[in-house]
Amino acid sequence: MKRVVIIGGGISGLSTALYLKEQAASAGHEIDCLLIEKGSRLGGNILTEKVDGFLIEGGPDCFLSEKPWAAQLCRHLGLGDQIMPTTEENKGTFVLSKGRLHEMPDGLILMVPTKIMPLITTSLFSWLGKLRMGFEIFIPPRHSKEDETLGSFVRRRLGNEALDKIAEPLVAGVHAGDPETMSMRASFPKFMEMEDEHGSLVKGMLARMKKAKEVQRASSGPRPTMFMTLKGGLSEMINAIVSRLGSSSIKLNTSVSRVEEKGGKYFLTMEAGGAIEADSVIFSTPAYISSWLLVELDNPLSEKLQTIPYVSxxxxxxxxxxxxxxxxxxxxxxxxxxxxxKIMAATFTSRKFAGRCSDEYVMIRCFVGGSKNEYLVALDDKEMVDMVRGELKDIIGLNAEPVLSRVYRWRKAMPQYTIGHLERVRWISERVHQHPGLYLTGSAYNGIGISDSIREGEITAKKCLDYLFQKDAQA
Ligand SMILES: Cc1cc2nc3c(=O)[nH]c(=O)nc-3n(C[C@H](O)[C@H](O)[C@H](O)COP(=O)(O)OP(=O)(O)OC[C@H]3O[C@@H](n4cnc5c(N)ncnc54)[C@H](O)[C@@H]3O)c2cc1C
Incomplete structure (x- = not known):
């Protein structure tokens, strides 16, 4: 029987394992699929904790409805009725500017204004800033295939204020990244397509909204909100995958330390000793870890993987x-x-999603670190909580004593798609082709979110099965 080993038990590794097993079964192939995870739990960055009636997401708290793969997987796992929208009556986001909170103007989608009056009346932008944003429809498109940073793109199309007050905290913030190094082509290709197709982001966004309304009119269900989650937290998705995979397919507390290739087979050495042989090996680990594991197998590939930076x-x-x-x-x-x-953002968790805690309480989640303040992740729990409370006191005057506090650190967990990312990923995929049966998947390459990771898992599973069983057919 063919053996596939998947390294890493985050959502990428787990979804790859699930699709592998299911696709193999439906094609009548027998495979032995083993997932190896370094830690004592599965889910990687996805971690839901239930403490004294509070539902806390330590890592991601939602997935984007625009990218359908997470919701599709949840429905496939029988969790369709658990998918939950945001609480629309609490909708809205504030932006801190010159020490004061300003409501994000209605009609501002990501960073593109689509309504005139809210843009004119908002206190967030100066008159010059508003004029500059409104002028966007007259700025000629660049029509170039060259990459560009988010900073340069937004400055060119919408001006400095849109960059500083909206694009950087909201758009770059999703990646905890620096807009002056972030690749537009890799991180936000839709904006570049809008510029190319419509000559303007405002025109492109209005056309997109019109199309979305038509699709919605044609469909019967309730309108999904931009962000969706699961009623019992995102770990429900992890638990459902694990129960389908079965415990015999999973090895916890096992760290792979090296992977070698001999005679068309892969040999994985474990940190604690012992080795496993496989016909195919799938790395769903962060790129820098895959790099360490591949040092001996392919040094240039290993070096290239190190060039994908991560922030904490x-x-x-x-x-x-x-x-x-x-x-x-x-x-x-x-x-x-x-x-x-010192903090990047605060989410009023109990306002954003229903059922996170009883009405007697409110729950707030603050983001710390990222490309600008990475050093803060090293604070101990008390220092971190004190720092966050100090920030909330200054910004929203919150002086109350918390009834609960939880700190989660995500060291080098957010890949950064910096300028040239697409070329790097192209080079890496071509190089990986020289090692039949070896695959790299996960958020480092073709999309950083949960949905992208699931889509990549499905694609990787198919490639792996095609390789394993076409090879048989050709023999
Ligand atoms: C704070 C935070 C908030 C986020 N918010 C969102 C959000 O709201 N929505 C969204 O869509 N995305 C969000 N993301 C991104 C999302 O979490 C990732 O896209 C996704 O979880 C990546 O999953 P992965 O399986 O590729 O990687 P990981 O979750 O990093 O999994 C990799 C696994 O490999 C294991 N491993 C490492 N080394 C070894 C080894 N040598 N041997 C065996 N196993 C090993 C690790 O222990 C880990 O379990 C967020 C990320 C963070 C950090």
Missing amino acids: TATVTLAFNASEVKLPKSFGFVIPRVEER
Whole structure:
């Protein structure tokens, strides 16, 4: 029987294992699929904790409905009725500017204004900034296949204020990245397509909204919100995959330290000793870890994988008695780096999604670290909580004593798609082709979110099966 070993038990490794098993079974192939995970739990960055009636997401808290693969997988796993939208009556986001919170103007989609009046009346931008954003429809498109940083793109199309106050905290913030190094082509290709096709982001966004409305009119179900989650937290998805895979397919607390290739087979050495032989090996580990594991097998590939940078972040969740806290009605606020604060954003978790805690409490989650303040991730729990409380006191006047606090550190967990990322990934895939049966999957390459990781898992599973069984057919 063919043996496939998957290294890494985050959502990428788990979804690859699931699709491998299911695709093999439906094609009538027998495979022995083993997933090896270094830690004592599965899920990687996805970690839901339930503590005294509070549902806390330590890592991701939602997936984007625009990318269908996470919701599709949830439905496939029988979790369709658990998918939950955001609480629309609390919708809205604030932006900190010059020390004050300003409501994000209605109609501002990601960073593109689609309504005139809210843009004119908002207190977030200066008159010059508003004029510059409105002028976007007259800026000629660049029509170039060359990559460009997010900073340069937004400055060119919408001006400095749109970059500093919206694009950097909101768009770059999703990656905890630096807009001056972030690749537009790799991170936000849709904006570049809009510029190419419509000559303007405003025109492109309006056309996209019109199309989305038509699709919605044609479909019967309720309109999904931009962000979706699961009622019992994102770990439900992990638990459902694990119960389908079965415990015999998974090895926890086992770290792979080296992978070698001999005579068309792969040999994996474990850190604690012992080796496993496989016909195919799939790396779903962060790129720098795959790089270490591949040093001897292919040094140039290993070196190239090191060039995908990662940043560290932390999330700090605090819960308070609702009677002691007055929050602006919204999902939370984002903080531009020009404000020189220590937190990047705060989500009012219990306002964004229903059922995260009882109505007696409110729960707030703050983001720390990222490309600008990575050093803060090293603070100990007490220092981190004190720092976050200090920030919340300054920004929203929150002085209450938390009834619960939880800190989660994510060291080197966010890949950065910096300028030239697509060329790097192209080079890596071509090089990987020289090692039949070896695959790299995960958020380092073709999309950083949960949905992208699941889509990549499905694609990788198919490639692996095609390789294993076409090879048989050709023999
Ligand atoms: C704080 C934070 C918030 C986020 N928020 C969102 C969000 O709201 N929505 C969204 O879509 N995405 C979000 N993301 C991104 C999302 O978490 C990732 O896209 C996704 O979880 C990546 O999964 P993965 O399996 O590729 O990697 P990981 O989750 O990193 O999994 C890799 C696994 O490999 C294991 N491993 C490492 N080395 C070895 C070894 N030598 N041997 C065996 N196993 C090894 C690790 O222990 C880990 O379990 C967020 C990320 C972070 C850090």
